[in-house]
Amino acid sequence: MSEYAYTEEGTSGERSSGVNRWFFRLLLVVAVILAAELLWLFGITPLLPVSALDVQGLPGVDRSWILSEAGIGPHSSWITVNAEEAERRLSRLYLVESAHVVKEYPDRVRIFLEPRRPAALILSPVEGRLRPVYLDRHGMIIQIGDTHPELESPLALPILSGFGINNLYLGWRIHILENLLSRLFEIRLASPELLRAVSEIRINSKPYSGFDLTLYPVNSGIRFRVEADLDGDILRYIILMLDVFNKSDVDVDEVDLRGGTASFVMKEVSSG
Numbered sequence: 001m002s003e004y005a006y007t008e009e010g011t012s013g014e015r016s017s018g019v020n021r022w023f024f025r026l027l028l029v030v031a032v033i034l035a036a037e038l039l040w041l042f043g044i045t046p047l048l049p050v051s052a053l054d055v056q057g058l059p060g061v062d063r064s065w066i067l068s069e070a071g072i073g074p075h076s077s078w079i080t081v082n083a084e085e086a087e088r089r090l091s092r093l094y095l096v097e098s099a100h101v102v103k104e105y106p107d108r109v110r111i112f113l114e115p116r117r118p119a120a121l122i123l124s125p126v127e128g129r130l131r132p133v134y135l136d137r138h139g140m141i142i143q144i145g146d147t148h149p150e151l152e153s154p155l156a157l158p159i160l161s162g163f164g165i166n167n168l169y170l171g172w173r174i175h176i177l178e179n180l181l182s183r184l185f186e187i188r189l190a191s192p193e194l195l196r197a198v199s200e201i202r203i204n205s206k207p208y209s210g211f212d213l214t215l216y217p218v219n220s221g222i223r224f225r226v227e228a229d230l231d232g233d234i235l236r237y238i239i240l241m242l243d244v245f246n247k248s249d250v251d252v253d254e255v256d257l258r259g260g261t262a263s264f265v266m267k268e269v270s271s272g
Contacts, residue, residue: 049075050109057113058095060149069093070101070111078107086111094142094171116142117150119185120201122160124168133168135160137185139178141170158184158195162203162214177203180213180228187232194235201230212258217242225256 053072055063067073070086083101090099090113097114104110116136123130126144134143134157147153165174180203188195202214204225215224215238222245224238234257241262245252254265 050078050081050107052108054108054110055113056111058115061095066090066111066113070099072109078103078105078109081109083109094140097136116140117185118142118148118157119181119188120160121157122165124165126168133165135174135177135181137178137182139174139176139181141168141172141174144168144170155199156192156196157188158198159200160203161200163205176211180230183230187230187235191232191235194232194239197235197239222252223254225254225258227258 050072053067055066058066070090072081072086081101081103083103086101087099090096090101090111095115097116099114100112102110102112116138118134119137121132121134124133125131126133131145132147133141133145134148136142142148151157160177184195197218198215199218200216202216203211204214205211210228212228213226213230215226217224217238220242222242224241226234237257238255241255250264251267252264253267256263256265
């Protein structure tokens with residue numbers, strides 16, 4: 001009886017030992033596979049060339065040029081891409097208002113670009129022909145010639161005149177016009193119909209510094225002199241005055257709104 005019991009005990013112990021060895025081997029295999037996965041995910045993949053590069057915000061612009069300007073090449077890896085440096089480099093481009101670069105672990109980089117938008121244009125001779133030159137709200141030249149893709153027609157923007165610019169090139173910034181262009185851009189965003197009522201804005205230099213403006217409304221022979229701090233309220237007032245003039249027999253040549261009060265210059269009556 002005791003011998004039988006010993007034999008059963010021995011067999012049961014061996015079976016238990018075999019199960020433990022099998023379970024240990026299984027754990028070892030799982031641990032090796034997991035270690036390999038972690039090594040690939042955290043140690044190797046970030047060092048491989050980026051597998052997904054998304055560029056958004058500048059349709060029609062060559063993607064490879066944008067990546068090159070960002071400092072991202074065909075062999076750039078997730079770990080070598082410097083997002084902050086790429087943003088700084090892209091933000092210096094004349095087409096880019098702002099840039100945001102996002103790295104998504106382990107092998108994706110997304111680039112979001114906010115394009116510069118036109119605030120006004122000037123007409124300047126380019127290759128022997130008058131061409132529209134588009135300026136953004138910072139006074140930067142963002143396009144020369146043709147119609148800007150954001151616009152149906154160049155006439156959607158006011159034309160600035162009264163000053164000469166030579167040797168135009170993309171990316172050149174006209175600092176003296178920055179405040180005016182910023183105001184025009186704000187008006188265009190809030191009430192674009194107000195700017196469509198003005199065909200030309202002439203810049204008049206003052207004797208010592210700064211400038212004021214002469215506005216030429218669409219389909220009107222009346223000029224309006226205003227200060228450089230143009231805003232939507234001034235344009236609404238001008239449109240109201242034009243409506244009054246059109247309904248009256250007053251033959252006005254120019255209205256001066258500088259100084260807070262309106263003064264009128266009447267058209268000269270022909271003696272002939």
